[in-house]
Amino acid sequence: MLTPGAQGEGWHASQSTLRSLFLEFDDGVVAFDPETGETRQYAPLAGWILMSAKVDGAAGLTLDVLAKALEATGDELQTVAGTLLALTNEGALERK
Amino acid sequence: MRLVADLSAVEIQRALRGSGLRVATGPFNCVFRSDIPLLAEWVGRLYTHHALVPDAAMIDFYVELAASKGLRRWFRPQASFLADDVAPFTPLPVDQALPMLEWGLNWCICAYSHHVLILHAACVARDGRALILPAPPGSGKSTLCAALVNRGWRLLSDELTLIDFSGGVAYGLARPVNLKNASIDVIRRFAPDAVLSRVVHDTTKGSVALMAPTAASVRSVNEPAAPAWVVLPKYCAGARGVLQPMGQAETFMQLVDNAMNYALLGQQGFQTVGALVGACRSFRFEYGDLEAAMRTFDALAEDRS
Numbered sequence: 001m002l003t004p005g006a007q008g009e010g011w012h013a014s015q016s017t018l019r020s021l022f023l024e025f026d027d028g029v030v031a032f033d034p035e036t037g038e039t040r041q042y043a044p045l046a047g048w049i050l051m052s053a054k055v056d057g058a059a060g061l062t063l064d065v066l067a068k069a070l071e072a073t074g075d076e077l078q079t080v081a082g083t084l085l086a087l088t089n090e091g092a093l094e095r096k
Numbered sequence: 097m098r099l100v101a102d103l104s105a106v107e108i109q110r111a112l113r114g115s116g117l118r119v120a121t122g123p124f125n126c127v128f129r130s131d132i133p134l135l136a137e138w139v140g141r142l143y144t145h146h147a148l149v150p151d152a153a154m155i156d157f158y159v160e161l162a163a164s165k166g167l168r169r170w171f172r173p174q175a176s177f178l179a180d181d182v183a184p185f186t187p188l189p190v191d192q193a194l195p196m197l198e199w200g201l202n203w204c205i206c207a208y209s210h211h212v213l214i215l216h217a218a219c220v221a222r223d224g225r226a227l228i229l230p231a232p233p234g235s236g237k238s239t240l241c242a243a244l245v246n247r248g249w250r251l252l253s254d255e256l257t258l259i260d261f262s263g264g265v266a267y268g269l270a271r272p273v274n275l276k277n278a279s280i281d282v283i284r285r286f287a288p289d290a291v292l293s294r295v296v297h298d299t300t301k302g303s304v305a306l307m308a309p310t311a312a313s314v315r316s317v318n319e320p321a322a323p324a325w326v327v328l329p330k331y332c333a334g335a336r337g338v339l340q341p342m343g344q345a346e347t348f349m350q351l352v353d354n355a356m357n358y359a360l361l362g363q364q365g366f367q368t369v370g371a372l373v374g375a376c377r378s379f380r381f382e383y384g385d386l387e388a389a390m391r392t393f394d395a396l397a398e399d400r401s
Contacts, residue, residue, distance in 0.1 A: 027343025
Protein backbone atom coordinates (compact mmCIF):
# COMPACT_ATOMS: atom_id res chain seq x y z
CA MET A 1 0.00 0.00 0.00
CA LEU A 2 1.43 3.39 -0.94
CA THR A 3 1.67 6.01 1.75
CA PRO A 4 1.72 9.77 1.37
CA GLY A 5 5.46 9.52 1.95
CA ALA A 6 5.73 7.79 -1.39
CA GLN A 7 3.75 10.44 -3.18
CA GLY A 8 4.22 10.57 -6.90
CA GLU A 9 2.04 11.11 -9.91
CA GLY A 10 0.51 7.69 -9.45
CA TRP A 11 -0.37 8.35 -5.84
CA HIS A 12 -2.05 11.64 -6.70
CA ALA A 13 -3.94 9.97 -9.54
CA SER A 14 -5.15 7.23 -7.20
CA GLN A 15 -6.31 9.79 -4.62
CA SER A 16 -8.13 11.69 -7.35
CA THR A 17 -9.82 8.45 -8.38
CA LEU A 18 -10.99 7.74 -4.86
CA ARG A 19 -12.70 11.12 -4.45
CA SER A 20 -13.99 11.44 -8.03
CA LEU A 21 -17.56 11.18 -9.21
CA PHE A 22 -18.13 9.00 -12.25
CA LEU A 23 -20.72 8.83 -14.98
CA GLU A 24 -20.71 5.84 -17.30
CA PHE A 25 -21.82 6.07 -20.91
CA ASP A 26 -21.69 3.68 -23.87
CA ASP A 27 -18.62 5.37 -25.36
CA GLY A 28 -16.73 5.93 -22.14
CA VAL A 29 -16.67 7.24 -18.61
CA VAL A 30 -16.37 10.81 -17.40
CA ALA A 31 -14.88 11.55 -14.01
CA PHE A 32 -15.09 14.74 -11.99
CA ASP A 33 -12.62 15.46 -9.21
CA PRO A 34 -14.39 17.86 -6.82
CA GLU A 35 -11.09 18.94 -5.25
CA THR A 36 -9.36 20.05 -8.45
CA GLY A 37 -12.50 20.69 -10.52
CA GLU A 38 -10.97 18.63 -13.31
CA THR A 39 -13.21 16.60 -15.62
CA ARG A 40 -11.66 13.75 -17.60
CA GLN A 41 -12.95 11.31 -20.16
CA TYR A 42 -11.78 7.70 -20.18
CA ALA A 43 -12.21 4.91 -22.68
CA PRO A 44 -14.90 2.42 -21.55
CA LEU A 45 -12.51 -0.21 -20.20
CA ALA A 46 -10.22 2.21 -18.42
CA GLY A 47 -13.18 4.02 -16.94
CA TRP A 48 -14.79 0.80 -15.82
CA ILE A 49 -11.62 -0.30 -14.04
CA LEU A 50 -11.32 3.04 -12.26
CA MET A 51 -14.95 2.93 -11.19
CA SER A 52 -14.52 -0.64 -9.99
CA ALA A 53 -11.38 0.30 -8.11
CA LYS A 54 -13.24 3.03 -6.29
CA VAL A 55 -16.35 0.99 -5.54
CA ASP A 56 -14.40 -2.08 -4.45
CA GLY A 57 -12.03 -0.02 -2.34
CA ALA A 58 -8.98 -1.43 -4.05
CA ALA A 59 -5.72 -0.84 -2.27
CA GLY A 60 -3.51 2.16 -3.00
CA LEU A 61 -0.96 -0.01 -4.75
CA THR A 62 -3.58 -1.26 -7.14
CA LEU A 63 -4.77 2.24 -7.82
CA ASP A 64 -1.23 3.44 -8.30
CA VAL A 65 -0.58 0.79 -10.90
CA LEU A 66 -3.90 1.54 -12.53
CA ALA A 67 -3.08 5.21 -12.66
CA LYS A 68 0.22 4.40 -14.36
CA ALA A 69 -1.61 2.15 -16.78
CA LEU A 70 -3.92 5.03 -17.64
CA GLU A 71 -0.93 7.12 -18.60
CA ALA A 72 -0.36 4.65 -21.39
CA THR A 73 -2.39 4.98 -24.54
CA GLY A 74 -4.12 2.95 -27.21
CA ASP A 75 -3.45 -0.75 -27.42
CA GLU A 76 -0.95 -0.59 -24.60
CA LEU A 77 -3.57 0.83 -22.28
CA GLN A 78 -6.05 -1.86 -23.24
CA THR A 79 -3.47 -4.57 -22.63
CA VAL A 80 -2.21 -3.25 -19.35
CA ALA A 81 -5.67 -2.54 -18.04
CA GLY A 82 -6.90 -5.95 -19.12
CA THR A 83 -3.97 -7.63 -17.43
CA LEU A 84 -4.53 -5.69 -14.26
CA LEU A 85 -8.17 -6.62 -14.27
CA ALA A 86 -7.28 -10.28 -14.67
CA LEU A 87 -4.72 -10.13 -11.89
CA THR A 88 -7.19 -8.41 -9.62
CA ASN A 89 -9.82 -11.02 -10.31
CA GLU A 90 -7.34 -13.77 -9.49
CA GLY A 91 -6.52 -12.11 -6.21
CA ALA A 92 -2.91 -11.49 -7.24
CA LEU A 93 -3.25 -7.80 -6.50
CA GLU A 94 -4.00 -6.64 -3.05
CA ARG A 95 -7.54 -5.61 -2.15
CA LYS A 96 -8.72 -3.95 0.99
CA MET B 97 -49.47 43.42 -20.83
CA ARG B 98 -47.85 46.32 -22.68
CA LEU B 99 -45.25 45.75 -25.36
CA VAL B 100 -42.39 47.85 -26.62
CA ALA B 101 -44.44 48.08 -29.84
CA ASP B 102 -47.06 50.05 -27.91
CA LEU B 103 -44.59 52.89 -27.44
CA SER B 104 -43.92 55.55 -30.05
CA ALA B 105 -40.37 56.29 -31.17
CA VAL B 106 -40.46 59.45 -29.08
CA GLU B 107 -41.59 57.55 -25.98
CA ILE B 108 -38.80 55.00 -26.42
CA GLN B 109 -36.27 57.78 -26.83
CA ARG B 110 -37.61 59.54 -23.74
CA ALA B 111 -37.54 56.33 -21.68
CA LEU B 112 -33.97 55.54 -22.73
CA ARG B 113 -32.81 59.04 -21.83
CA GLY B 114 -34.81 59.11 -18.59
CA SER B 115 -35.49 56.38 -16.04
CA GLY B 116 -34.96 53.62 -18.61
CA LEU B 117 -36.84 51.30 -20.94
CA ARG B 118 -37.98 48.30 -18.86
CA VAL B 119 -37.85 45.18 -21.05
CA ALA B 120 -38.59 41.55 -20.14
CA THR B 121 -36.25 39.02 -21.78
CA GLY B 122 -37.42 35.65 -20.55
CA PRO B 123 -36.27 35.06 -16.97
CA PHE B 124 -34.51 38.44 -16.80
CA ASN B 125 -36.02 41.87 -16.41
CA CYS B 126 -33.76 44.56 -17.83
CA VAL B 127 -33.64 48.33 -17.79
CA PHE B 128 -31.98 49.92 -20.80
CA ARG B 129 -30.73 53.50 -20.64
CA SER B 130 -28.92 55.48 -23.29
CA ASP B 131 -28.34 58.99 -24.53
CA ILE B 132 -27.21 57.71 -27.95
CA PRO B 133 -29.87 58.73 -30.50
CA LEU B 134 -29.31 55.90 -33.00
CA LEU B 135 -29.89 53.28 -30.33
CA ALA B 136 -33.52 54.23 -29.74
CA GLU B 137 -34.65 53.38 -33.25
CA TRP B 138 -32.99 49.97 -33.27
CA VAL B 139 -33.94 48.97 -29.75
CA GLY B 140 -37.51 49.82 -30.73
CA ARG B 141 -37.37 47.63 -33.83
CA LEU B 142 -35.42 44.67 -32.44
CA TYR B 143 -37.34 44.46 -29.17
CA THR B 144 -40.71 45.46 -30.59
CA HIS B 145 -42.48 42.24 -29.52
CA HIS B 146 -41.04 42.17 -25.99
CA ALA B 147 -43.14 42.93 -22.95
CA LEU B 148 -42.55 46.02 -20.87
CA VAL B 149 -41.76 45.31 -17.23
CA PRO B 150 -44.28 46.85 -14.80
CA ASP B 151 -42.93 49.50 -12.45
CA ALA B 152 -43.36 47.31 -9.37
CA ALA B 153 -41.44 44.33 -10.78
CA MET B 154 -37.88 43.48 -9.74
CA ILE B 155 -35.12 44.28 -12.18
CA ASP B 156 -32.21 41.90 -12.78
CA PHE B 157 -29.93 44.08 -14.89
CA TYR B 158 -29.64 47.87 -15.13
CA VAL B 159 -27.58 48.53 -18.24
CA GLU B 160 -26.59 51.75 -19.93
CA LEU B 161 -24.90 52.74 -23.17
CA ALA B 162 -23.41 56.14 -22.44
CA ALA B 163 -22.01 58.46 -25.07
CA SER B 164 -18.52 59.75 -24.36
CA LYS B 165 -18.10 63.21 -22.91
CA GLY B 166 -15.71 66.08 -23.53
CA LEU B 167 -13.61 66.09 -26.68
CA ARG B 168 -14.70 62.53 -27.44
CA ARG B 169 -18.17 63.89 -28.20
CA TRP B 170 -16.71 65.35 -31.36
CA PHE B 171 -13.54 63.40 -32.11
CA ARG B 172 -14.12 59.71 -32.80
CA PRO B 173 -17.08 59.49 -30.40
CA GLN B 174 -17.33 56.41 -28.24
CA ALA B 175 -19.90 54.55 -26.18
CA SER B 176 -19.39 52.93 -22.79
CA PHE B 177 -21.36 49.95 -21.53
CA LEU B 178 -22.36 50.22 -17.87
CA ALA B 179 -23.93 47.50 -15.73
CA ASP B 180 -25.17 48.87 -12.41
CA ASP B 181 -23.05 51.96 -13.15
CA VAL B 182 -19.87 49.87 -13.48
CA ALA B 183 -18.04 49.76 -16.83
CA PRO B 184 -16.64 46.24 -17.33
CA PHE B 185 -15.29 46.96 -20.83
CA THR B 186 -13.27 49.64 -22.53
CA PRO B 187 -15.41 52.03 -24.63
CA LEU B 188 -16.06 51.25 -28.30
CA PRO B 189 -16.81 53.49 -31.28
CA VAL B 190 -20.32 54.86 -30.86
CA ASP B 191 -21.65 53.16 -33.99
CA GLN B 192 -21.01 49.81 -32.23
CA ALA B 193 -23.41 50.71 -29.42
CA LEU B 194 -26.15 48.34 -30.59
CA PRO B 195 -24.07 45.14 -30.72
CA MET B 196 -22.36 46.32 -27.54
CA LEU B 197 -25.73 46.30 -25.79
CA GLU B 198 -26.18 42.64 -26.71
CA TRP B 199 -22.62 41.67 -25.79
CA GLY B 200 -23.00 43.53 -22.52
CA LEU B 201 -26.26 41.78 -21.65
CA ASN B 202 -24.58 38.44 -22.37
CA TRP B 203 -21.79 39.44 -20.04
CA CYS B 204 -24.32 40.28 -17.30
CA ILE B 205 -25.95 36.86 -17.61
CA CYS B 206 -22.62 35.01 -17.57
CA ALA B 207 -21.32 37.03 -14.64
CA TYR B 208 -24.35 36.83 -12.38
CA SER B 209 -26.69 33.98 -13.31
CA HIS B 210 -25.33 30.91 -11.59
CA HIS B 211 -28.71 29.45 -10.68
CA VAL B 212 -28.56 27.78 -14.12
CA LEU B 213 -25.94 26.07 -16.27
CA ILE B 214 -24.97 28.50 -19.04
CA LEU B 215 -23.84 27.01 -22.33
CA HIS B 216 -22.24 28.95 -25.16
CA ALA B 217 -24.84 27.58 -27.54
CA ALA B 218 -27.76 28.57 -29.69
CA CYS B 219 -31.07 27.00 -28.74
CA VAL B 220 -34.31 26.66 -30.69
CA ALA B 221 -37.41 24.61 -29.97
CA ARG B 222 -40.27 22.93 -31.70
CA ASP B 223 -43.29 21.33 -30.01
CA GLY B 224 -41.73 21.94 -26.62
CA ARG B 225 -38.49 20.13 -27.44
CA ALA B 226 -35.22 22.03 -27.48
CA LEU B 227 -32.40 21.70 -29.99
CA ILE B 228 -29.12 22.86 -28.47
CA LEU B 229 -26.36 23.98 -30.85
CA PRO B 230 -23.08 24.41 -28.94
CA ALA B 231 -20.11 25.53 -30.98
CA PRO B 232 -17.19 27.94 -30.98
CA PRO B 233 -17.45 31.26 -32.88
CA GLY B 234 -17.24 30.91 -36.64
CA SER B 235 -18.87 27.50 -36.82
CA GLY B 236 -22.11 28.74 -38.39
CA LYS B 237 -24.15 28.30 -35.22
CA SER B 238 -25.94 31.66 -35.37
CA THR B 239 -26.58 31.34 -39.11
CA LEU B 240 -28.18 27.95 -38.60
CA CYS B 241 -30.13 29.28 -35.63
CA ALA B 242 -31.41 32.30 -37.60
CA ALA B 243 -32.46 30.07 -40.50
CA LEU B 244 -34.32 27.64 -38.22
CA VAL B 245 -36.12 30.52 -36.49
CA ASN B 246 -37.30 31.74 -39.89
CA ARG B 247 -38.67 28.27 -40.67
CA GLY B 248 -40.95 27.77 -37.71
CA TRP B 249 -38.57 26.91 -34.88
CA ARG B 250 -38.90 29.02 -31.77
CA LEU B 251 -35.86 31.05 -30.74
CA LEU B 252 -34.70 30.56 -27.18
CA SER B 253 -31.26 32.08 -27.69
CA ASP B 254 -28.59 32.41 -30.35
CA GLU B 255 -25.70 32.69 -27.90
CA LEU B 256 -26.47 31.56 -24.35
CA THR B 257 -28.49 28.48 -23.51
CA LEU B 258 -29.74 28.36 -19.93
CA ILE B 259 -30.33 24.90 -18.44
CA ASP B 260 -31.86 24.30 -15.02
CA PHE B 261 -30.01 21.99 -12.66
CA SER B 262 -32.30 19.04 -13.41
CA GLY B 263 -31.00 19.16 -16.99
CA GLY B 264 -34.61 18.89 -18.13
CA VAL B 265 -35.53 22.50 -18.82
CA ALA B 266 -34.06 25.07 -21.23
CA TYR B 267 -35.09 28.69 -20.66
CA GLY B 268 -35.64 31.17 -23.48
CA LEU B 269 -34.35 34.70 -23.84
CA ALA B 270 -35.63 35.47 -27.36
CA ARG B 271 -33.19 38.34 -27.81
CA PRO B 272 -31.86 39.52 -31.18
CA VAL B 273 -29.63 37.10 -33.12
CA ASN B 274 -26.04 38.19 -33.78
CA LEU B 275 -25.15 37.67 -37.43
CA LYS B 276 -21.59 38.14 -38.52
CA ASN B 277 -19.79 38.73 -41.81
CA ALA B 278 -20.95 36.47 -44.66
CA SER B 279 -23.91 35.16 -42.65
CA ILE B 280 -25.60 38.57 -42.87
CA ASP B 281 -26.16 38.32 -46.61
CA VAL B 282 -26.85 34.59 -46.35
CA ILE B 283 -29.78 35.26 -44.01
CA ARG B 284 -30.95 38.27 -46.07
CA ARG B 285 -31.28 35.96 -49.07
CA PHE B 286 -32.69 33.04 -47.07
CA ALA B 287 -35.30 35.07 -45.18
CA PRO B 288 -36.02 38.36 -46.99
CA ASP B 289 -38.74 39.24 -44.45
CA ALA B 290 -36.46 38.98 -41.43
CA VAL B 291 -35.85 42.29 -39.67
CA LEU B 292 -32.12 43.01 -39.65
CA SER B 293 -30.40 46.02 -38.14
CA ARG B 294 -27.98 48.07 -40.19
CA VAL B 295 -24.55 46.45 -40.50
CA VAL B 296 -21.88 47.62 -38.08
CA HIS B 297 -18.40 47.21 -39.52
CA ASP B 298 -14.95 46.85 -37.97
CA THR B 299 -16.02 45.33 -34.66
CA THR B 300 -13.78 42.78 -32.94
CA LYS B 301 -16.03 40.14 -34.53
CA GLY B 302 -15.95 41.72 -37.98
CA SER B 303 -19.16 43.07 -39.52
CA VAL B 304 -22.20 42.52 -37.34
CA ALA B 305 -25.96 42.84 -37.82
CA LEU B 306 -28.72 41.87 -35.41
CA MET B 307 -31.82 39.97 -36.46
CA ALA B 308 -35.03 40.61 -34.55
CA PRO B 309 -36.57 37.53 -32.94
CA THR B 310 -39.88 36.45 -34.44
CA ALA B 311 -43.08 37.54 -32.73
CA ALA B 312 -43.97 33.91 -32.01
CA SER B 313 -40.63 33.36 -30.28
CA VAL B 314 -41.08 36.36 -28.03
CA ARG B 315 -44.72 35.52 -27.22
CA SER B 316 -43.63 32.06 -26.01
CA VAL B 317 -40.45 33.19 -24.29
CA ASN B 318 -41.65 32.15 -20.86
CA GLU B 319 -42.51 28.62 -21.96
CA PRO B 320 -39.49 26.45 -21.15
CA ALA B 321 -38.56 23.64 -23.51
CA ALA B 322 -37.27 20.14 -22.73
CA PRO B 323 -33.77 19.51 -24.13
CA ALA B 324 -34.07 16.76 -26.75
CA TRP B 325 -31.10 17.15 -29.08
CA VAL B 326 -27.51 18.37 -28.87
CA VAL B 327 -26.05 19.09 -32.30
CA LEU B 328 -22.52 20.40 -32.91
CA PRO B 329 -22.80 22.35 -36.16
CA LYS B 330 -20.00 23.28 -38.49
CA TYR B 331 -20.37 25.14 -41.76
CA CYS B 332 -18.32 23.47 -44.45
CA ALA B 333 -18.79 24.38 -48.12
CA GLY B 334 -20.09 21.37 -50.03
CA ALA B 335 -20.89 19.29 -46.95
CA ARG B 336 -23.90 17.02 -47.41
CA GLY B 337 -25.60 17.92 -44.15
CA VAL B 338 -25.90 14.52 -42.55
CA LEU B 339 -26.37 14.11 -38.81
CA GLN B 340 -23.58 11.91 -37.44
CA PRO B 341 -24.41 10.33 -34.06
CA MET B 342 -22.03 11.30 -31.30
CA GLY B 343 -21.25 9.30 -28.15
CA GLN B 344 -22.53 10.54 -24.82
CA ALA B 345 -19.13 10.80 -23.13
CA GLU B 346 -17.85 12.80 -26.08
CA THR B 347 -20.97 14.98 -25.95
CA PHE B 348 -20.39 15.50 -22.23
CA MET B 349 -16.88 16.82 -22.84
CA GLN B 350 -18.06 19.05 -25.70
CA LEU B 351 -20.72 20.57 -23.45
CA VAL B 352 -18.14 21.13 -20.71
CA ASP B 353 -15.89 22.90 -23.23
CA ASN B 354 -18.80 25.15 -24.20
CA ALA B 355 -20.12 25.83 -20.70
CA MET B 356 -19.60 29.32 -19.32
CA ASN B 357 -19.95 28.52 -15.61
CA TYR B 358 -19.24 24.78 -15.36
CA ALA B 359 -16.07 25.24 -13.29
CA LEU B 360 -17.82 27.62 -10.95
CA LEU B 361 -20.76 25.25 -10.38
CA GLY B 362 -18.46 22.33 -9.47
CA GLN B 363 -20.30 19.10 -8.67
CA GLN B 364 -23.64 20.73 -9.55
CA GLY B 365 -22.32 21.46 -13.03
CA PHE B 366 -21.09 17.88 -13.47
CA GLN B 367 -24.45 16.46 -12.48
CA THR B 368 -26.38 18.92 -14.66
CA VAL B 369 -24.31 18.18 -17.75
CA GLY B 370 -24.74 14.46 -17.04
CA ALA B 371 -28.51 14.82 -16.81
CA LEU B 372 -28.59 16.93 -19.97
CA VAL B 373 -26.57 14.35 -21.92
CA GLY B 374 -28.88 11.63 -20.67
CA ALA B 375 -31.94 13.53 -21.89
CA CYS B 376 -30.67 14.24 -25.40
CA ARG B 377 -29.71 12.52 -28.61
CA SER B 378 -26.42 13.94 -29.84
CA PHE B 379 -24.97 14.52 -33.28
CA ARG B 380 -22.25 16.25 -35.23
CA PHE B 381 -23.53 18.16 -38.24
CA GLU B 382 -21.46 19.56 -41.10
CA TYR B 383 -23.60 21.58 -43.46
CA GLY B 384 -23.00 23.50 -46.63
CA ASP B 385 -26.55 24.33 -47.67
CA LEU B 386 -29.18 25.93 -45.45
CA GLU B 387 -32.21 24.53 -47.30
CA ALA B 388 -30.87 21.00 -46.97
CA ALA B 389 -30.11 21.67 -43.31
CA MET B 390 -33.71 22.76 -42.74
CA ARG B 391 -34.97 19.49 -44.18
CA THR B 392 -32.62 17.55 -41.94
CA PHE B 393 -33.86 19.29 -38.81
CA ASP B 394 -37.50 19.04 -39.86
CA ALA B 395 -37.02 15.28 -40.18
CA LEU B 396 -35.31 15.17 -36.81
CA ALA B 397 -38.24 16.98 -35.20
CA GLU B 398 -40.71 14.57 -36.81
CA ASP B 399 -38.80 11.52 -35.58
CA ARG B 400 -40.25 10.55 -32.23
CA SER B 401 -37.90 7.62 -31.68
